[in-house]
Amino acid sequence: MTVQDYLEKSYPLYRKMARLSACAIPLFNSEGAAPGVLIPPEFTNGVTEIIALPGIPSEYQAIFLEHVISRISQLGLSGVFHQAGFIFLNLGESRFTELVYELKDDYPDIWIKTHPRMRMIAGKRQYEVELHLTSFIDSSSILPQMHELYLKLCDHV
Known part of the structure; x- marks a missing residue:
């Protein structure tokens, strides 16, 4: 039995948790294992990007600082609210x-x-x-x- 076979047999839910949609872009998590996920506009309504972050504060904060802020800057948003x-x-x-x-x-x-x-x-x-x-x-x-x-x-x- 290979290591992969053992892991799939012993931990089937891990495989499910590790799956991302084909259109999803994983966002590296420097603080943990669960990545953030970016769904680009071409897979939503053509304008909106969807970003999902893990629920642990140190992890979502790291992903936000490392990935999300730069995305907002690229979009040229004014910050007006x-x-x-x-x-x-x-x-x-x-x-x-x-x-x-x-x-x-x-x-x-x-x-x-x-x-x-x-x-x-x-x-x-x-x-x-x-x-x-x-x-x-x-x-x-x-x-x-x-x-x-x-x-x-x-x-x-």
């Missing part, structure tokens, strides 16, 4: 669902995210929705667009 958050009290998320789907195509540079919550106050359920509007676009028009979108959402409720 705009976010506005709002809390709507006594509302359920369903009040926003249809409108969010209608508006998202009108504002392609703004990500609309809802976070519904329920909590007990004095023995009564209180519902709220925290809403975030986020954009990574470096443009003077993005803040007025976020404000306009916020007003449309407020008018709806």
